[in-house]
Amino acid sequence: MTTTPVREEPTDHPVPRDALGVLKDREQVAERLLESSRRHSFDPDTELDWDAPLEEGKWFWPPELVSLYDTPLWKRMSEEQRVELSRHEAAALASLGIWFEIILMQLLTRHIYDKSPTSAHVRYALTEIADECRHSMMFARMIEKGGAPTYRVRPLHHNKARLLKSISTTPGSFTATLLGEEILDWMQRLTFPDERVQPLVRGVTRIHVIEEARHVRYAREELRRQMVSCPRWEAELTRIMSGEAARVFSISFVNPEVYTNVGLDRREAVAQVRASGHRREVMQTGAKRLTDFLDEIGLLRGTGRKLWKKSGLLP
Template sequence: MTSVDSHQRADAPQSDRQSVAQRLLDSSETLSYDPVTEVDWETPLDTSYHGASPEWSTLYGTSYWKEMTPERQRELTRQEAASVASTGIWFEMILQQMVLRDFYAKDPTDPAFQWALTEIADECRHSIMFARGAAKLRAPAYRPRRMVVELGRLFKTVAFGEAAYAAILVAEEVLDVMQRDWMRDERVAPFVRTVNNIHVVEESRHMKFAREETKERLEGAGRLRKQINALVVAIASYFIVTSMVNKKVYANAGLDTKRALREAAANQHHKSMLRSSCAGLMEFLNSAGLLTKASMWFYKRANLI
């Protein structure tokens, strides 16, 4: 990412990239939320509500789902929503470090620099919001497997350029589609709907920035570079998406974990939901030259294509 030339006049016309960043800054000033005051944290959890739209449950449509009582179904969606939130926190912490590293020692008068700090501030608030939301859903601290945590540690340290921003985009786009469903669903707990609405509104700006940065970084990139980064992004995407629902949610919802895992793995409905949520994303990756034969293997394994 190029910063503003230190000798450039302060009143010089902004580049397209700077103009996008300025529009995002203006939008952030106009429409942003404070989860501390916007979300109803005080009202006790009403267990007559789901934690997520039932259709997004990993077991929806299976024989196990049909055997479950409505109370058990609602508890499962609450645990799954909490797991998704916990995974979101994990990746948002990776995102913050990559963005902060990318803008280290660059021109602070550049609107892109200021937007990067604004995005990091948003992500800090989102992580706290997700943490409080998971606690209110009466869920434990779900974390990815140790191997995935360590791979994330490596990725946030070495990923740069289009690999970093495209991976950010994948995580945000998948969450965005499911949360748009949840925030409109009156079966979902009101405070969860508010959390999702805040995240959808503010993440839309983050996704715009990630798309612009990915495209800019790829300008003039050769075939080998695209092939390598396409694979890096696909591998990162695989581990992000497959970590969203922790296997411990089933036991915490009072289910037989082995049976639940078996039926979830064979659940074509859930796989279809994931694929449909990523149609636009895959189109963008393809147009950017980041959807290769090797990368598609990982996207198919993650049921994203």
Template structure:
């Protein structure tokens, strides 16, 4: 990775490093993995499934609703596995480089924690769902290929940040949902605990790189705004997987996905999922309104 035209980032990470060290846990011993999970209770919060708030949810039998929560839980954790693998591949390339030299100590914690997250999410998927759902097609990168170096770098860390903030929305909710099996709550709780540091780090990186973009190539800002707005939409749409609906025994999985994405009942859920990230982008002059201008 060539980053010769990007100035070194100047971050305040001592507090995050201390929190990572003091909060360290052994993921291979901390969890109590039951042999199986009950099928008469949801594995994912019912108000977070992709049919929540729609007429389609009410038309399901209770058995179908519970089956959907099981497969959506496995799909959500599968999305985490794939997202973590992507972000790790990017972060490993940057540790101990000139631009990120000051962040390298924290990046060691980050890489270790994310690798452990990928392990326990994949363990849940394979142990209880007997599969990891394949990754969905990625959003094309051609929209950023004409950007300057700082803007391209920002796009990478922005994707990581968006991924982390979206999954943390789900983690924070499910960590306290007493209807879920204990192992599901615990995985979400531990991930939420770690992600709070990762999001704080990601926002620092984002802000620093955006300052460089605004100073050196301000014409890249509206292009970034459009790209990130598209990425928010792509991220939400990735939650809707026809394979999940098929595995849950729901008819016409592809048609169901299309109807759900067009259902006004899902708009409020999308706003809740993206609210924190959109506010952050807005404060930094990268709002969806500007993106469509």
């Protein structure tokens, strides 16, 4: 792949030159992603066996990734209750995934609104939107098959997302895209090869991991490009908005209603999750690849960094 040199940034540009590296050609990146999409895209309706019965005793999420794992409450729970909690948490994560993907689709359409519809960059964005439509339908069908309810994010966070979709900067949109994709992707990479987990859940996560790898590449390349050229005010606003998005994301990652629905004391469960060193390590490990990248391109600074630390995703 050929590359183009980084454009000369203003002397007061917020991102240091040694973090900028070399930008890959936008159209060539998109062409490669389009070719990968042609070779490795899936129709979940036909790819997965939705009629097969769920397997008795199998988990819906790896136990080490269940929020209460290794807490005092977890140690008091029966194996059946632990598996049941995994069923509800898998549904809550799928519900969160649908919410995020609807947000991301709207951010992508905003990004391409003024760009040439014949460019490979726009064609790939439209391809990604089509992927996200299939993923959202796949997650919804998995929730229904598992028999757990759909879990909604808090009304406050739901409405904050309306604001994000309206005022987000372009780099802010791609930061939100990566936040919504990379931590869940890390968890799913542990899930689809795990034979303790329901085959349907493994199939869903496998499809999602393969197709999301392209989405992450697209977002990373464009975010790096945007941080080179955006003005100082936009970079600073992006830092603050991304930190707030990280805080909301970390709160939303486990819906407290799951504890009530499996017969646990909700307050006790939430308190133990917040105090859990294992859970903190899981979330920070899942976010590390992303936070390392954001730090490299100059996004984890000032107030934004403080918000990322408050989210618990950054040590």
